[in-house]
Amino acid sequence: MTTKPKWAFFEGQIVPFDQAKVSIMTHTLNYGTGAFAGIRAYWNPDEERMYIFRILDHFRRFLSSARFLYAQVDYTPEQLAEITVELVAREDWRQDCYIRPLLYKAEEAIGVRLHNLRDAVAIFTIPFGKYIQDEEGAKVCVSSWRRVNDNAIPARGKLIGSYMNSAAIKTEAMLNGFDEAIVLNEDGHVAEGSAENLFIVRDGALITPPVYSNILEGITRRTLIQLAREEFEIPVVERQIDRSELYVADEAFFCGTGVQIVAIASIDHRPIGGGRIGPLTQKLRDLYFRIVRGYEPRYSHWLTPVPAGARAGARPQ
Ligand code: PMP
Numbered sequence: 377m378t379t380k381p382k383w384a385f386f387e388g389q390i391v392p393f394d395q396a397k398v399s400i401m402t403h404t405l406n407y408g409t410g411a412f413a414g415i416r417a418y419w420n421p422d423e424e425r426m427y428i429f430r431i432l433d434h435f436r437r438f439l440s441s442a443r444f445l446y447a448q449v450d451y452t453p454e455q456l457a458e459i460t461v462e463l464v465a466r467e468d469w470r471q472d473c474y475i476r477p478l479l480y481k482a483e484e485a486i487g488v489r490l491h492n493l494r495d496a497v498a499i500f501t502i503p504f505g506k507y508i509q510d511e512e513g514a515k516v517c518v519s520s521w522r523r524v525n526d527n528a529i530p531a532r533g534k535l536i537g538s539y540m541n542s543a544a545i546k547t548e549a550m551l552n553g554f555d556e557a558i559v560l561n562e563d564g565h566v567a568e569g570s571a572e573n574l575f576i577v578r579d580g581a582l583i584t585p586p587v588y589s590n591i592l593e594g595i596t597r598r599t600l601i602q603l604a605r606e607e608f609e610i611p612v613v614e615r616q617i618d619r620s621e622l623y624v625a626d627e628a629f630f631c632g633t634g635v636q637i638v639a640i641a642s643i644d645h646r647p648i649g650g651g652r653i654g655p656l657t658q659k660l661r662d663l664y665f666r667i668v669r670g671y672e673p674r675y676s677h678w679l680t681p682v683p684a685g686a687r688a689g690a691r692p693q
Contacts, residue, residue, distance in 0.1 A: 384499065412478050413437065414475070414476060417474075420671075425681055444535060449497060460475055473502060514630070518644055523561050523567040566617040567591050575600065578626055627649050
């Protein structure tokens, strides 16, 4: 990812990206005391327009992460969405991009705590394609790491410090030749991927771990539960999944804003289903991509169009 943004939202205004800098004494840089979001904007080439997917849901979750941090955020989800639309319009990428809002303890301070520290919000966007190269057949393992527990660092929050856990999971998987890993809870049941939620298919039903399984309450997960039920009348069950169920699943896939929908071809070298993308995964994936790019008007309430404003594309001086 080498393309740099031209602009950033920083200290209350949109500034040239190179001006958005923090000190090495910043509290969050020292202690991981922050939160973030990951939002996608999709380019519709026919309409020559960007659509941001479920932006308000992402900012609502961002502000709920703020509660774990004792953070004081002076913006509503609507205000954060408005700033983001302006930022995306100014960048004028004309291709799919990723939006990264950050909430951090901006104070230069030594001392581990959450209270009595100034909070700040920053946002930037970058062009973004695939997160996993083989989206129709990822090779996956079960991690030797365990998912962070709710009583340690709540996985329900998108908290910066807890991504040390995700990073360890991802690196172990990749250095062992896999694309991604599934991580178990301390009790041995399935939680999720390093940075994505997980579904399996058994006997025509979609099964996914419940929100109390130390998972991030994914917006893509919620989207797919609704689409499966409403569009395809596929039963969806939220329940604990045993590790051994992974190996006997008919299909399995990851979902998330970054990963989008990635079919799992094998887990721990055991082929899943036919060892390639299964029919149910394919159906959901096809519909999802049509929705996020603005080709399914009945879901347009999930999309925020980015107007090609007068200032769009202007380069910082
Ligand atoms: N779990 C984790 C740990 C994640 O980092 C993500 C990515 N945000 C997800 C699940 C998927 O969440 P969402 O669909 O809201 O992007």
